Structures are given as C-alpha cells and as structure tokens.
Amino acid sequence: MKLAYYPGCSLKGTSFEYEVSLLKILEAMDIEVKEIPDWNCCGASAAHSINHNLSIALPARNLAIAEKDGFESVLAPCAACSNRLKNADYELKRDDILKKKITNSLEMPYDSQMSINNMLEFLIGVVGKDKIKSMVKKPLTGLKAASYYGCLLVRPPKVMQFDDPENPVTMDELVSLTGAEPVDYSYKTECCGAINSLSKPDVVMALTGKVLYDAKNHGADVVVVACPLCHSNLDVRQKEIERKYEEKIGLPVLFITELLGLSFGITPKDLAIDGHMVAADRVLKKIEELSK
Amino acid sequence: MKTVLNEQSRRNFVAQVESMLHDKLSKCYQCGKCSAGCPVNFEMDYTPNQIIKMTELGMEDTVLNSKTIWLCVSCNTCSTRCPKGFEVTGIMDVLREIAERKGITSKTEKEVQMFHEVFLENVKSHGRIFELELVGKYKLKTKHLFRDMFLAPKMLEKGKLKMHGETISNLNQIAKIFKDFE
Amino acid sequence: MEDMNVEKEKQKEGTASANTGSQSDPRLIAFVCNWCTYNGADLAGTSRMKYSDNVRVIKLPCTGRIDPLFIVEAFKKGAKGVLVSGCHPGDCHYTSGNYHSRRKYATFRDLLGYLGVDLNRVEFSWISASEGNKWVAVINEFTDKIKSLPDKTTDIFTKK
C-alpha cells in the first residue's frame, strides 16, 4: 500500500524533532512513506474559528492531491492536522453542496475514500503491535510515562472515530510495548489550550500547568505526546509555568516516536531529543541505568 | 441586562446560526454539562449554555461581542459530553465567523481574533505557515512586542524557529481557494 | 481497670435480686404504642443494639390509650421513672391518638406534681418504627437521668 505522509507546518518548524524521530523509526522498521507533493497548511485552529468553508477547503486540497497521486491512506502525525483532515473528509461526506463548491474551486475531484491516520492509529493499525514489539531492543523497563492525548486526537468522537474519547488507551499500549510503565492520571484528555497559545498565554499556562502537575503527582518520569501543539505548550512553556506557580516540574516531554526510538536502541541525538526545551538528560540517564 | 425580543430579528438570527451549524438550537435543554466541563469557563463572561440560550433568544449583539466566543479553545469537551448531541463547539465557530463577517472586533479579546487573521494571511501568502513571520506580524499587530520574547533566543538555538519559510509552488491554487471562500 | 471491675462487682451485688427498684438500680416503666415505638424497640433488638436493662415495656395500641392514672399507678408500685412514647406527631396510626395523649399530659403534669412526683421522673418522647437508635438513646439517657436524681424516697408519691 502506498502511504502518503502529510507532515504539516509544525513538523517543519517548531516541532522538527517529531519529524526527525518519526522518519528515524520508520526507517528502522523499513516502512516507506511519501510526502504529499506540494502540500499546503491545513488551516488548523484559525480557519475553523473564523471561516468554516476555508477550514474544509484547505485540507481538502491535500486530500485531493493524495487521491490523485493514487494514495489510499495518509499519515498525519500532527494531531491538529489529522483532526482537520478528518473534519474536512467528514464535512465533504455529509455536505454535498459544500463538496461541489470545493471541488469546483480546487478543479480536482475528491472521492472521500482516503483513510486518514493520526500517529497512534498509524502505529497500532498500519504498522502493528507485533512489528513494534519485535523492534524493541532496549526495553525502557522502570520508566514511568504519562500519555497525554489532549483534545484533537479523540474529539469530537463522531468525526475522529478513534479510541474511547474519555479513556483512550492506544498511546498507553504503545508505552507498554516499549517496556515503560504507563502512568494513570486524571488529565489525559484535558485541553492544554493550544489554539490560544500565543494570544492567551495566561489561560494556556493554567491549563497546561494542571496537566503537568497532575502527571508529576502521579509519579511520571516523562510525558509522552503525539501532537506538536501539545508539545509546544508542555515543553516550551514549562519553565514559565514553573515560575508562575512557583513549583518545579522538570518533566521532559517526548514524542511517542522518540520513546519508541529509544526502545529501538536509536540514540537520543539521532532522535533530536536535544531539540526540546526541557532537557531530558536525567531521564535518559535513568534509562541507561535501568537497562544495565 | 434587559432584552426586548424582536420576533423577526430573533428568527432571522436563529435561522442563520442553525443553517451554518447544521443543528437546532431548541435541542439544548440547558442542563449545563457543557459549562461544567469547559476548561476555560473561568475566563468567560457567559457560560457556553448561556451563549446557546441567548442565541436562541436572538440576542445577537450580546453573543457576538462576548468574550466567550473568542476564549473557547475548541477542545470539544462540551460537544463530546453533550447529552443531546448538540454542536456546542460548533456554535462557537459559527458565532466567531458571523462576528468576523460583520467586521465586529472583539473589544476584550482582539488578540485571539487577530491571531486567527494573521495566521490565515500567512497561509494565504505562503501556502504554509512561516512561524517567525507569523509571530512577528502578530506582535506588530497586537503591539505585544515583548510578550514571550524571552523564549525566542533559546528556540532559535534549538532550531525550533527557522529563519526562512517554505512557500508552496502552486500558490495560485491557494489564492483561488481564498478568493472563493474568504 | 481495677476500679471498673470493682464497680462491676458492686453493681452485681446490688442486683442480686435484679432490679431492687432502688435509686441506684431504679425500676423504669415505659408505656409505648404498638405501631411506632414498640417496633422501634424491636428494631433496636434486631440490630443488636445494647441498652440499659432497667426498663420494662407495657404495650398499648396507642399512646391515646394511656390513662394518666397508669402513670400514677406505676409510681405507686415503686417505679422510679415512667416513659411514655408513641408515634411522631402527624404519624399516629390512629390519626390523632398521640395528640390526645400529649394534650392530656400537659394538663396532668400539675396534678402529678401535686401528688409529689418529681416531674423529672416522667418523660415523653416520639420514637418511630425506624428509630431503634433513638429508643436506645432515650432509654440510656433516661436511666442515667433517674440515677442522677437526689435519692429521696419522699420525692415519689409523697405529698411534700
């Protein structure tokens, strides 16, 4: 099966670590994906906020190109991108008038047959647990990892069609595959406020802070994410949150691809873990010690 | 606040919202579960259920000028848990869009609104997001020049902020999409 | 600990014939209605609650059946305290019997006092069929109260 890859803007910028680590583990597993040619921004949070039709048209172009190039399945590692792609697909399926308008504008047909996968769906559904298990060379036994799903992977459930929206477990299963111990905590699916990250930093810090402190209080060594927007808030703003609430957190935030990469025996440097704002040194050291 | 219900304008507004929403306002029975679970309720001037009720009552000015519609983070917690399956998150999108179309600038939450606008401009001119430019333009527009600036050096050092953006080749198509749907 | 044992021994001695009716081990008589308080006392039993064993229960259909002279007779026969208990106001099985009882007692009090009965020795309470715990509390408190009263035989049924 030809697998299309839709990186989205974040993976080319602020969350380049995600792309680096993703491509590394795919390479290790010998899985080939092909970037959608000349892809464009999905419009993410801004478009749906103020222009519904645009929020469907922008992702629709990417889907139409992928379809034209003969892809049946697309991987969108960014949770926001996968959310918007799925939303566009959903709207085009239910709103014939809008679909007509959009395909006319794009001058491309779209058949709505594309299977859109977020990172977790891709890993569990397309790659498969057995394959991943067979890749684990350095089990992360003893490491406590809190999976943070946020909103975009699971909500709205009728569009996302992924896992249990109130108690998702897919990422925890992946964490278990690496040998690490999933942490059960209360803020798995609470929102970090990403949409207003730049415009309402105080609100975002309040929301993100709750997630980080709860994970820490439940004994997490590390938080694992599958969304660059979540990562930005949890990682980039962590120092600020510590300052605001006057309490140390010090939780490294890893992408699920990075955690898998580590268990595959790929070096942290190759996974670009040093690209994070919160240093993961202590955790990496712990992993080293545990593996001895 | 006092509201004199004007039946015709109420009906018009309700019809506009409902057609964009693909849902009926009368579905909401005001249980308040949306407001109970909303993570940003604490910052809002009206709770989500109040926004729904006021929309049903045709209180157009109030809802379009509310802080709530801009503070909503579209996390979909409300819609996911709504016992009536009402598009609570959807109504926030719809109201924002109507406000935007009407040229209403939020008095208190204009940063949020401007961010969305700048973001789409960025998409329009490159087809993709050029983050450094996005942040820069947003800061110029909001005049919050120094907010978050302390993050920049380290982000640059880590390679998180690229100095050059990518522009897609078929920008004409993007321009057409914007022309057709903006 | 030792003291307590001594106390217990003493108690036993004093009750060789069980309920001598003395001030330290008083005989108490409770007139209760068949529907609420009697069932409440049964509930205390089925719940295995423990309470003072000084009380003897006389069952009547309703507190409205309780003739004030029963109370006088009880004191005459050596009771140190009399308890009257029935359904809560408004809950009477016979609609209004407990109201009659309450009203009657209100006027009868003075007469009891005139007869020389310390009015502390008569108690009214409402205990429903579901209030086993209240029955236990009322009996225990009433027993303690009677024991704490000055030990004068003249207190009861002797014109001062």
Next chain:
Amino acid sequence: MSRIGVFVCWCGSNIASTVDVEKVREEAAKIPGVVSAVDYKYMCSDPGQNSLRNVIKEKNLTGVVLAACSPHMHENTFRKAAVKEGLNPYFVEIANIREQVSWVHEDKERATAKAVDLMKMMVEKVKRDKPIEDVRVPLNKKALVIGGGISGIQAALDIANGGVEVILVEKEPSIGGRMIQLDETFPTLDCSSCIMTPKMVEANQHPNIKLYTYSEIEDVSGYIGNFKVKIKKKARSVVEKDCTGCGECWNACPMHKNVKSEFNLNLSERTAIYVPFPQAVPLVPVLDRSVCLHFKKGGKCQKCFDACGPKCIDFSMQDEIIEETVGAIVAATGYDLMETSMYGEYGYGKYKDVVSGLQFERLLSASGPTEGVIKRPSDGKTPQTIVFVQCVGSRDPEKGVPYCSKVCCMYTAKHAKLFAHKVHGSQSYVFYIDIRSTSKGYEEFVRGTMEQDGAVYLRGRVSKIYEDNGKLIVKGADTLSGNQVEIAADMVVLATGVIPKKGSDKLAQMLGISYDKYGFLTESHPKLRPAESSTAGIYLAGMAQGPRDIPESVVSGSAAASKILGLFSKSEYEVEGTISSVNEATCVACFYCQRVCAYNAITRKEIKDRSGNVVKVVASVNPGLCTGCGACVNACFSKSIDVKGFMDDQIYAEIKSLAV
C-alpha cells in the same frame, strides 16, 4: 379459675445464651394459676407448635403465655395453633424476651430477671383476657359514586361491570367533568370528546348504573356496608323521561344574551333553559331559574313551554330528596382552577386577551365558542404570538399554594404545540420554573414542542403584563442567560393552579373523612392505602385527592372500584374484635368519647322501654368503624368504655406485677 400454660422458647441460642430459660420456666411454675411451664428450643417449629397444642389439650388450658420473640413475629402463628385446640385466639399472649431482652442486654442474670418480669406481666394479663369474637358487619352491595368526571365514571363503570349496582351523582346538569371541557389530550393528542363521550354514554345506559345529574349529596350517615345517603335532586324544570333533547326549548328562549356559559368559562353565552354543551349526558336541558324570565317576571314568559313538543317543561317542579342505602362510597369530587384575581400584575380580568389555560382549551376545541379557530377574545383576531405563563398560583406560597399542580407543564406544552399546528408561522414563548414531565411519553412530548414545533422556553417567572399599543407586553426573566426579557404578545395564557372543588370540604365533613389544609381528601396511607379514605368503606378517586392527570385519574377510579368489588366479594365485612364497647348501665351520655373518636365510631343510642318511651341515652360503638385505638376509654369519665384486648384491669395488673 385460670389454667395458664407458660412456654419459654430458647430460640436456639438467640434467647438461651443471654437468658437463663430454665430459671424463667422455674419462676413461671411458681405463679398461682400456672399449671404448666415448659421450655423448648424452637417454639415456632412444627414440633414446638405441636407441644403447645398437646399441653393445651392435656392440661385443658384457659390461657397461654409464650416467652419468645416479638409478638410482631409469631403472635399469629401461636394464635392459629391455639385455635386448633379450641382456644380463643386472644387468650394467647407473648412476652417479648428476644428483641427486648436477650438481643439488647448482656448481663445474663439481669436479663433473666427482666425476662421473668415480662413473663409475669403477660401471665397477669392473660388471666384477665376475655374471649373476643371478630365482628361481622352485613354489607349492602350497592355503591355510591360522588362526581361524574372521568375518575367517577371510571369507578362507576368498573363497579357496574363487576355486577354491582351503582348510584352516580353529579352536581352539574351533565356528567363529563373537567375532561369533557378539554380539547386534545397530552401526550397522544387524542381528542377528549372522542374518548370521553362514549364513556359518558356507557355510564348513562349501563343497566347497573343509576345516574342522578343536577343533584347533590344532602346527608350521609352509617358506616361501612350500611351508609344511609340522602341525595337532593334539584328541580330541573324539565321532565327527564319525556324530554327528547330536540332543542326547541332553548332555541325559543329569549334570554340568549347576557348569560355567560359556565361550560365555556364565560367565553360565550347561553340561554336560560340550556344544555351546557351539545354532547351533554343526559341530553336534557336545565332551566336556570335565576335568570329565567318566567320566574323573574311573574310567569309571563313561557316560550319554551310553548315550543316543547312532548310538553315536558314543568315550571312547578320541586327539589326532590332521594334516600339510598349503600355499602361503599367513592368520593371523586374533582377540582377547580385557582382564581387569578390576586395577580393584579398579570392583568387577568383587566385585559381580555389574558386568559386561563382552561379558557384556551375552549378556544382550541372544535365544539368551543370559536369552533376550534383560535381567536383572541378582545377583537376575534387570530394571535400570532402567544406567551404562556406556567405556575400561576402554583408553587407560590405567598399568593397561591405551595404545591405543584402537576398538569400545567404538560398542558402548556400541548397548548403551544396545538397553536403551532393551527396557526402557521406563529410563535409561542413559555415561561416556566421547572418542567415536570415524568410519565410515559411526556418528556418526549415537551421536547417535541420545543424542537419540532419551535416553542421557545424561558426559565423564569413573569413579573408583569401590561398593554401597549394593542400588544400585551410581558416582562419576564430568563434566568439561564441571566436576562430580563420583554416580549410583545397578542395573547397571554396563564397556567392557573389546581385547587379542590368548591364545597368538597363540606362533603368530606358529611362523609366523616379527612382532608388536608388545602382541602384535598387524604388517603388512609399515602403510599400503601392510596385508594382508601380514613373511614372504612369510603374510597377516593381523581383530582379530589390532589393534582393528577387523566391516566392517573382513571387508575385511581379503577383502584377505588376494585377495592369495592373486593369488599363486596364477601357476604359480610369482618372487623378485628379488639374494639371498644360501652357499659350501658354506667354510661352517663356525656359523649366526651364521641369528641375524641377519630373515626366517628361513637353514636347516640336511645334505650326505650316497652311502650317505646326513651328512658336513657347512651353512647354506642359502631363496630364497623371502631379501630380499637382506645382514645375513648381515656376520655370516659364514668369508666364505661373499655377496649377489648387492652382493658383497664389488665393494664393495672401488668403494672402491679412489676411492683418492687
């Protein structure tokens, strides 16, 4: 001389571990009159009961005391066993040494002493027991149903179909009650007339039902099985048996203006001789003498008389008193709607287009004053915007009543729905405090009114309604959004609260049944005896008991009927024998006993000599009504009343046995 047997039960170890049962048995044997004392492991077991029976037989016992568990557990068991040996069941007494001794005390010696005391008490009591026979009351198998609304009709039909004669009395000229005034009924929207009229006709034609309309209850005396009832049949001025209901009389009546139709709640006029509505049952007019020109102008007008073919107008007809004896009564007196005159702020009465919910029903009804076209009273125009106000009078302890009237949420939703169906493009607004829609299909019905029929619901009360430029301005609140709301309406419908039918308190006094502070008739037990009144033989149905809807009213009518059919299924009514009795020799006829009796069980009895002269008046206990509470015993100054099973000498003996 008493021959008492005492049986001490171990109840396994339940009693025996805390009470020295042998000691209790030994003490029992010492009591004079006790001829047998035994202890046994389980008295309630078959062998235990057999040993009881054997001892009764062998020792020829006159009384039995069981020192065992609570009488509420096994009193009946042991009484039945005793009866098998020919002993009167009331010669069995229980000393409760389990629930009130062994389970609640720990000191064995003291517990044993208490058990002995309780056993002695019961021995003294049983010595003084008198044989008690259960009372049998003969039953007149005929029922009276008061009120010809849906619940009364249902009760009457069910009883009649059970083969029992029924007398159905209705105050108004026609049966049908409130239900026949309604248009369509929630939640199924079947038309009220369509489902009610057949029932009315059936009641009228049923061979077992005797129908008295335009009639009232004058007096009730007696007791279960034997109620004497006086019914006043008011002068109708029309001979029922001859009338064909042709309508010539009311067409001829000159008084066709100025008399408001009660049935249409003043929304239309009627004549002096009239039927309240076209489907009236019986279809026989009534001549309203208070407005008839014949009676007002000295007999000059007799146009109806002239018009009547069968000549059944009778100006000289008099009220008639009918006496009936019945065995059971159903009180189904129904309800009225609260007057809203105290709500000056709503302008009811001042503004013609502010109407009550029941008036709106008439405006919706195809047989109503507007033939089902919604027209507002002021100018006959069809309203486009109607505001409905719920809880007018209900849930308002200050001006109205604190309780919920239960049906208003549903009928308001129905009104808004029918308005939307009848007037295309119209809009209704409903002000409510809570929506109460708890029966089958109700919640869906209300949601449908909002979601399909577009009614806008606002949670809040209305503060004021005033007129402005031909519109009714309704000032209300929407507490959910926190706003004051003003709506310009063409018409306002007030959902007025439900109150008991005027005069139902007087009827209750006549029947000797209790009613609450609002005037609703009270049930014997609110949960377990909801169909029975506080008086034996009198049953309740419908809204007379409190707010309820049509299905509930029908159920309650059927419940009352089934109680009566159950009662009548036996030849006699049995009453427990533990009731009061009067010593006529000492009774001084002060009748203090009568005042305290909650059951009207005490009556005056005249004792006559041979020639029929009254020589003495005494109190007499009606065994059909007495419950044996004993209140009368204490009220008696001459010690002439005693209650069987709890007689004075028994209780004194119990107290004496406890002497220290």
